[in-house]
Amino acid sequence: DAGVIQSPRHEVTEMGQEVTLRCKPISGHDYLFWYRQTMMRGLELLIYFNNNVPIDDSGMPEDRFSAKMPNASFSTLKIQPSEPRDSAVYFCASRGDRVRNSGANVLTFGAGSRLTVL
């Protein structure tokens, strides 16, 4: 298994531009999570999906952020318009739904997308 795949690995953009981050979860995983990591705020959960349906988006900072999961193998996180304070590493993670073993308790993270907004 190739693990959770994220793209781009690095993105540098100017304030006001649209940014789209992409994620391919591990095949068979039913849950997908988007986290943001900064020095000041640590790892914050932005949103998570179950079977492609958004379940909890209370961590999404504001309307400039949106996330979609059109199918089981693809999700996007979009920021429009981007601002310098959005600069962070954005991680996608997935996990299975096998509640009778440890798989349900293990988050597998992608390598992250480092976003810099100038």
Added chain:
Amino acid sequence: GQSLEQPSEVTAVEGAIVQINCTYQTSGFYGLSWYQQHDGGAPTFLSYNALDGLEETGRFSSFLSRSDSYGYLLLQELQMKDSASYFCAVRISGQNFVFGPGTRLSVLP
């Protein structure tokens, strides 16, 4: 709200034993996880405790006391490659994991 506390930094020498503590106050509790993150890398899963007691996996062990809202990660026979940040994370609901601020471990030769 959710609150997890960890020491910000720990330093130890190769071959030593180090313990990283985590205390938590959360609205729910299903279990306590530990993740390792090297600089520039992704968090990787180390352990999960749902019940009180000690779980051992090679050089790493994790402990949980639900009554004390406390857990720790124990790293034995430290190696240089163990230099990383370590995060505790509480599973507060069926699907939601809240992460602590992280502890940066430096292993000296």
